[in-house]
Amino acid sequence: MSQESGARTLISQAQLRRGKGRFVYWTLLTLVVLGFTLAFVGPLYWMVTGALKTGQEIAQTPPTLWPKDPDFSNYTDAWSNLNLAKLLFNTFYYAAGAVLFQLVLDTAAAYALSKLRPILGNVILGAMLATLMIPAIVLVVPQYVTVIDLPFAHVNMLDSPFAIWLPLVANAFNIFLLKRFFDSIPDELMAAAQVDGAGPLRTLWSIILPMSRPILGVVSIFAVTYVWKDFLWPKLVMPSPETRTVSVGIYAFSGGSSMNEIVAASVIAAIPTVVIFLIFQRNIMSGLTAGSVKG
Incomplete structure (x- = not known):
């Protein structure tokens, strides 16, 4: 038995080699990675960019993704x-x-x-x-x-x-x-x-x-x-x-x-x-x- 065939995974190697199986696998993997990345990095990004905003811009709804006029003097x-x-x-x-x-x-x-x-x-x-x-x-x-x-x-x-x-x-x-x-x-x-x-x-x-x-x-x-x-x-x-x-x-x-x-x-x-x-x-x-x- 080869090492590849003896390995047990959630999705078999044969399914990954097929066009549809490979597409579904990499799509789900990318979505999961992006989701966890946003969950962990999102608050840090908001905190770092929020320090560059004015008080009104921080409190406004919806929030801005990037400061309109970054002010590094806040630091x-x-x-x-x-x-x-x-x-x-x-x-x-x-x-x-x-x-x-x-x-x-x-x-x-x-x-x-x-x-x-x-x-x-x-x-x-x-x-x-x-x-x-x-x-x-x-x-x-x-x-x-x-x-x-x-x-x-x-x-x-x-x-x-x-x-x-x-x-x-x-x-x-x-x-x-x-x-x-x-x-x-x-x-x-x-x-x-x-x-x-x-x-x-x-x-x-x-x-x-x-x-x-x-x-x-x-x-x-x-x-x-x-x-x-x-x-x-x-x-x-x-x-x-x-x-x-x-x-x-x-x-x-x-x-x-x-x-x-x-x-x-x-x-x-x-x-x-x-x-x-x-x-x-x-x-x-x-x-x-x-x-x-x-x-």
Whole structure:
């Protein structure tokens, strides 16, 4: 049996070779691709071109596909009037801290559950995964109560970056993702390291982490994008104008700024995450699929 005849597809190769079958197939494929492209790229296109329009042109119905008189000064006005430099710096700072805390603590937890196998490790992992079934909005109130009065220490962490960093550390999804990758690393490497006299920490640093760069990159990107797009939690725990994130800052200035400036600020705020995705999209896919096949 040839490789072509053994492959199972929705439409057979014989039907694709016929004139009508080939026409129908490529027509449907083109329509589907165009539909998804419009669904994802359409809002981005409206946002970028909307920042070049006047306030009246943005609000008019039906909307124009391209600005009648593009005004690029809206971007510079948004940058200066909304203090985007400070907002972007705050967000970068919070995102970098979130990456550091998650890489250190979540990696340690996943390594312990995967390779050190503590007593009741499966029970602990099951309890962590069970928290994924709880809606995030339900946890806002208890987390906020904890932040304004940290148990035992009795410290108020409002306007402190730890109010954003510490809740992100308890990320069951990232711990599970890291554990699944660590499970795919052969135990023979651990045994060989022990024979050479390496302890658990030395093995983690010299063997496990260098092999885990793809999944560590995925966890880092997830942490950055989560901090960048989050709105409700930073709005609650960062009430001071000096500590706001970019999403909270744009919302705070929206009442006294024109619509085109707000749209331009949204475009500027979205650029870093889009660039990160375009640069690291291959790393994201390879990290998500790494460790899924063993053998």
